[in-house]
Amino acid sequence: MRLSKNFLPTLKEVPSDALIPSHQLMLRAGMIRPLGAGVYSFLPLGYRLVKKVMEIIRDEMDAIGGQEFHLPALNPLELWEETGRAKAFGDTMFHVKNRPLVLAPTHEEVICFIAKNHIKSYRDLPQIWYQIQTKFRNEPRPRSGVIRGRQFLMKDSYSLDATWDGLDTSYDLHAEAYKKIFTRAGLKFFIVGASSGAMGGSASQEFMIESEAGEDTCAVCDQCGYAANLEVAASHVTNALREGESKPIEEIHTPNVKTIDELKTFLHIEERFLAKSLVYMKEKTPVLILMMGNDQLNESKLLGILGNEARPLQPDELKALTGADGGSIGPIGLNGFTIIADKRLEGANNLISGANKNDYHLKNIDLQRDVNIQGYHDMRTVQPGEPCPTCNQPLRVVNAIELGHIFKLGTKYADALHAYYLDENGKERPIIMGSYGIGVERIIACHIEQSHDKNGIVWSKSLSPFHVHLVLVNSNNEKIVSVAESLYEKFQESLIDVLYDDRSDVSPGFKFKDADLLGMPLQVIVGEKNVSNGKIEIKDRATGKRDILEIGKVVNYVEKWLES
């Protein structure tokens, strides 16, 4: 492709709205332009990348037996009401104003609708159906360029199985395909166990890359490779101890002590003797949650135990139900409460907790003797530096960008839409589904986040929009021009993707800066300096290393590099 004739608007300056490197560089490299909040046009270079990514995805999806669909973005609202997800998505789903239609944020419903009409027998299963298409979500706050948009490309696939073992197989096939896809895209990623959230279903894993710009938080162990979304992450912290003798409960005056840290300082005592209380409402029942010391409650773990409808109490409700304000609540003397505790407190005694009376705490509480604990659960949030649950090395807590998410859905959608098949015994059963997504633009943005320097993007060989950036340095010198032109032709004949900077009105420095910004892995530089000796310079974008070789050997050099 000739730069003199093609539309590739690069920017010297950083657009002020872009803060993270991938967003800045995608704008500067002429890949995208904003149209509205979270809505981007892809210009030719950007779309070339999109197509590269889609090619890799198609390849690996087809390899596991996936069949590509093209599904409508416009969906009847009614279909979404049948599964209850019109309500579940709420304002996140776009609704068309002048017809009862919605813009699909994902496609379980449509897939299930097709399956319902055509999958009749266990002999029709299993199936893997996928699509790579635009999805629409009315994100309350789009951000970070294409990483969170209101309109974005997603590869979504859906497995349909007759048995739960079949679902496991389909799920594992996807996990393997995803590893291949992200590896081929040149990404350093990790896989975490995740919460399946409101999507429903049993197992779920996320494919993540570590990035400060990430919206998810994960605990990772560099030693053994343990990694988990903080929503579900665990660590190997020590428990509160049970001492030999349980002393009698005593009330202590603790004026103006509101937080665990204040209590710790006030009493000069270790955190493991303190029990913090939080109160949630599950339907009509208040639930007191005991956490050790200043451990942070992990709400997603809690909701996994209590159900998604549970909610924290308002301060006035708290006072009415316990008789005290937050900071003085405790497990003793409550009526009508369910009490649960973090595993770390299991069986502990001689604890200090709130007295349900402002400015007072109780000491020597024995959870076995004094409290009717209805269950110990892991409910704490992992902190950086805590020991890894598998190898005890310190965990890091990092931000991460979610590239892909795989779910075992089960029969939720088949049940709602009555998508049944007949098994070997002629018995009607719901189709068992899995759902597997990949953010297409995120692969591009994440690659840039992981691979750039102060001069611009550094593409990996597999993802790069062109293999070679051919730079004609002296466009006023006919000899140089003819060498560059003939190289351009030879590259094309050899099926090497080449971006050719043949502009005559641009200074050499400008071309070099553009080449570094655009980030093709190899720069082939045709300039007077070397051509006069029959030589060409090849610069490796990633390392900056330069090789000088004879003109006749350039194409072969690039071919070798491509094969390596």
Next chain:
RNA sequence: CGGGAUGUAGCGCAGCUCGGCUAGCGCGCCUGCCUUGGGCGCAGGAGGUCCCGGGUUCAAAUCCCGGCAUCCCGACCA
């Protein structure tokens, strides 16, 4: 949806407190000359509803009220 910031030429910004504008600067763009190994140089030129609507005033980019948009933090994120 809460908190904060910003909105002036294609991009990056100044001017706004303290009203006086014929609205500047750098980059980019156009024309001509020049230059050709790291975002050249010189000369000339085009380009603006100062986000929108209302108000105050002799006079508003500037002050006041209302809206919209974009970005950031938080909430949210199947």
